[in-house]
Amino acid sequence: MTIQFNDETFRGAYTFKNSEWALKRFPFPFHEDSYMYSVNMEQHKGGPAGSIYEKRFDVDEHYLSEMRDRAEVLKEDPLRCQSLPNMTLAGWDLLELIMVSKSEDYPDMFELQRKGDKWRWINKPMGIDDSFTFLDEATLPFGPMEYITRQTQGDFVVLDQRDENLWMDAGMVTTQADWSLDFDIGMNFFEWHAPVPKAHEMGIFVRALKFLLNVQQGAPARRLNWTMTVNPLLDTSPENYHKWGTQKRTITANNIGEKQHLRVELQTFFRLPRSNALVFPIRCYLASFDDLMTVPKWGRRLHRVIRDLPEELATYKGFIDNRPMMLDYLSKFDDGKPTSNGIWPDRETEPLRD
Amino acid sequence: MSNFSFPESIKSRPTYARLEPRAGKSYLFVADAEGAEAIIDLASNDKSLMSKSHVIYIPKNTGKKYTLQLEKLNINQLYIGPSYSAAQSRLRHTLVSSHMGLQLYLSGTEGLIGQAQRDAMVAGIPHTAIQSEHRGSIGRRMQCVHCKGITEDVDIDPYVCSHCGLSLFVRDHYSRRLAAFQGVCIDAEEPGNIPTAVELYK
C-alpha cells in the first residue's frame, strides 16, 4: 500500500499530526487575501496529481484513525447516523458510488466484485471482506449508508430533491463544525442554513440551491468551506459542546501555534442515479497554525483574512474571543509583501516582488 | 387578545397565519387553550364548516373558559381532553383512517401546533398543507441538544433543562421532526458564568 497510515487520536492526548506530504496537499481555502461568502462551486473532475481534488473520495494518512474516531462517536451516540425511511434507496446509491469510485481510484486498497446483485467488497486497510446482495438490507450489518460511511472519511449528508428544494433526510455526521444532524434532519436547504448570518440577505443560498438542484449525473461539483477549531478535535458537535467548550479558552500566546487549527471542509456534490437524491460529502482537513506557517504565502494570507473578517462571521465561526491572540501570532508571519492568486503554496515563486 | 406578533427571525423558525376555510373532503381541528378562539372565529365566518368537523381540544390552564362556546358550535365530533399525550392516540387513529382531501387546522401554543404537525406529517400530510394559528402563551417546547430531553412551556432565557440540569439558551432554530426549539448550554466555555434569566420577548 502506498499510504502510510498514522496511528493518532482526535481527542484526549490529541496525537494527530500532519506529515510533510499531508501538509503539502492541505486544502488552504483562501484564493485571495480576503474572504466573503460566495457560491464558489466548480466541477469535481479530478485535479493536480496527489492533490485532494484528484480522486472522487480522497483517502489519506488519517484514514484508519478517523474511522476509529467515528466508531467511538457512534458507540457513544448512535443518533449521529440517521436515515429517514424514504432514503434507503439513496443509501444504496451512495454505497455503490463509493465502492465503485474507491475500487477504481485505489485498486491497491479496495476491491469490488459484482456478479449481478451478488457483491463482494474488500477494504484492505480496514481488514473488511464482506459479501452481500445489492438492495437487500438484510445482508449487511448496518443500513447501506451507515455501512459504507463507517469506511469513508468525512461526513455525509444525503438530500432528497422535491418541491424545488433539497431536504436533509439522511446523514452520517461525526466531524461537524458545530451542527446537529439529529436536530436538523428533515429540514430543507434554507432551514438548515438558517443560523448562518448575512448569507441569506446576500442571496447566497438562493443561488447555491439553484446550482445544486441542477447538478447532473456524471457531473459532480465541489467547493471549500472553513472554520477554526482549538485542538485537532474532529467531533465539535453541539451535543458535546458542554464538554469541549472550555478547550476554546485554553489558548495562550505560548501554545496558540500548536493548538489553534484551521479546519477546512472539502464539500462535494454528486447526483445519485437510482434515487435522484443528492449526496453532499463534507470532508474535514485540519492543520495547526504552526504547520501552516511553514508555507510563507499561507502565513501572509491567513493574517490578512482573519484581520479583515467581518465581526459577524468571526462570531458565527466561533473565534471572536480568540481573534486578538490569533492576530498577535499571525502578524509575525506577514511581512506585507504581495501574494499570488489561488490556493496553492507556490513555494518556488513566493514572495512575489513588490 | 390572545394574538402575539412574533418578530422576524431566522428561516427555520415557524411562522403562523390566521386559519381560513379551504376546499376539502373532511376537516380536523386540534387546539389547546386560547387556540379555541381561532376555531370560534373561523366558525363565525363559515357556519357550515363545523357540522363536518372533528375537533380535538385541550383546555390546558383555561379551564372551562372556552368549552361551553365550543359546545354551542354544532361541531360534528367534539373531544375535550386533559393533555396532548392523552389525546394523541385518538389523533393518530383519526389520521391513519382519514382519506386524501382532509384539511387539518391547528391553533394554540407552539408546543401543541408542533406536536400535532409532527403526527400529521408522519401520517403523510405535507407540513406546508397544514394551517396553523398561534394563540395564547408564547412558551416554547425546547429540546436540550445535549441530553435530548424535552422541556415544555419554556418562557425564560436561559432556562434549566428539566432532565440534565444544564443552563440552556433559547434558540430560534426549530425542528419539525422533534417539534421543538433548540436549547444549547450557555456556560460551556466558562462554566458557572450564567446570565440572569429574562422573560422571552420582554
Place this chain on the structure above:
Amino acid sequence: MSGSEKINVKVSKIVLLNDLVTRFEFKRIDGELFPTFSGGAHTIVEMKDGGITRRNPYSLMSDPMDQHSYAISVRRDDEGRGGSLFMHNNVKVSDDMVLSYPVNLFSLDLRAKKHLMIAGGIGITPFMAQIKQLDRSHGNWELHYSARSPSLSAYADDLVSMHPNDVHMYYDSENKSIDLENLLDGQPLGTHLYICGPKGMIDWAVGQAVNLGWPNEVIHYEEFLAPKPGKPFQVMLSASNKLVSVGETESLLEAIEREGVDAPYLCRGGACGQCETVVIEAEGEFIHMDHWLEDKEKLSRKKIMPCVSRFDGKTLVLDR
C-alpha cells in the same frame, strides 16, 4: 458545457408497437455499462437531420436496474417539426446516435404511502420505469391508463398481464373514461398523484385533485412540450454578435446552437428553467410556450425560454 454528459450508442433494436408508436433500444458503443437512473428520468436524443441537430427529450422506459441497454418509445407526430418523424423514418438498426445522461424532472416521492398514476396515451412511458423501480422495493402503486383504443395502447397487454390488480385500462373507443372524482375520494392519507399525458388531461386531473383538497406537494405531473413549428423569424444574439434566422421547423434554441453559440439547457421541453434567456430588446409578439416562466414574467417581455417559445415581429435581441 450545455446539457448533461453524453453517451455514444448504437441502435440495437427497433420494435413497431402499433400504428403510431415505435420502441428504440440502444447499446453503448464503448461496451461499458449505462448509468442507472430513477423512474421518470428522460434522455435527450440527438438527431442529425440534414443541417439541423435536433435534440428531443424522451422518457427512459427500460428497467432502471438494467445497465446493458436503454429504451425509449416514440409516438409519431405527423404535425410536429419532424423529430419524431425523423426517428420513425430515418433511424435504422445499428445507426450511431448520441444520448444524454439521464435527467429526472418527474421523480417519485418515496415518502408516499401510495403512488397513484394517471397515464394518457404515450404518457405511459415514464410510468413503465417507475413501476419497475417500485416493484423492486415492494412499493404500493396503482396505474390508471387511458388510450384511444386497444390497438393504440402501447404496453397495455404486458402491464395488465403482469399486474392484473394494479393496472386499470380505459379506452375512448369503448366510451370508458377514468372516474377521477371517485378514484381520488377514497385514497388513503399520504397518497401521491402522478399524471403524464396530454395537456388537457393534466389540467383536468390537477384541477380535480386541487378542488378535492389535495395539497400541491403531492401532485406531480410531466408534460413534455414538443417545440411547435411556427413562422420563421430573426434574432440578434447580442453577446456573441450574431444575427440568426430561425426556420419554420427548428426551435430558437436549435437555431442558436446551429450558429455555434453555447446555450444552457436540460429538458428542452419548457419545464426545467435552464435555458431561461434575458431579452434585451423586442418589437413584436412573444409566443411563450413554456410552463416555467410566471405569467408576470411573460408579460414583462424580459425573458424567454428558447427551447419551446418563439417570436413574431420586427426585432428580437437576446443576451446570449
